[in-house]
Each structure stands twice: as structure tokens, then as C-alpha cells.
Amino acid sequence: MTRFVHPLAMRRLNVGELLDSLDGAVIPGGCDDCDAEQRVERIRHLGRVTKITVMHDDDCPALARKTGRW
Numbered sequence: 115m116t117r118f119v120h121p122l123a124m125r126r127l128n129v130g131e132l133l134d135s136l137d138g139a140v141i142p143g144g145c146d147d148c149d150a151e152q153r154v155e156r157i158r159h160l161g162r163v164t165k166i167t168v169m170h171d172d173d174c175p176a177l178a179r180k181t182g183r184w
């Protein structure tokens with residue numbers, strides 16, 4: 115059996131390297147009321163800022179509550 119080890123798993127990452135490795139990641143979840151996904155984005159021109167945006171389904175009741183669209 116051949117086992118693949120990702121190069122990033124070969125050593126400990128500092129927080130910045132870890133967040134850099136997650137740049138562009140789409141992670142399922144983030145809302146209990148819909149099939150949301152979370153999008154991770156590093157904002158390099160702002161230094162150490164990482165933005166995680168929760169993308170809700172258009173008909174999500176939690177999103178409607180938050181935006182007052184009832």
C-alpha cells in the first residue's frame with residue numbers, strides 16, 4: 115500500500131501558514147437551518163486578516179431572520 119503524506123503535514127505550521135493553506139477553501143456547514151458553506155479568504159493587503167463568509171441557501175430561514183426578509 116502506498117501512503118500519500120501532504121507536504122504541509124510534514125511539519126508544524128504557524129498560524130499564518132495554516133491560514134494561508136486554507137485560503138480559497140470551501141467548507142460545508144456554518145448554518146443549522148440550511149446547507150450553507152463557509153468560504154475562507156485571506157485578505158493579504160490588510161495584513162493578518164482572514165475572512166470566513168457563510169453562504170446560506172437563498173431560502174434559508176436563519177438568513178431571512180438576520181436580514182429582516184420575513
Ligand SMILES: [Zn+2]
Pocket residue numbers: 145146147148149150170171174175176177
Ligand atoms: Zn442558512
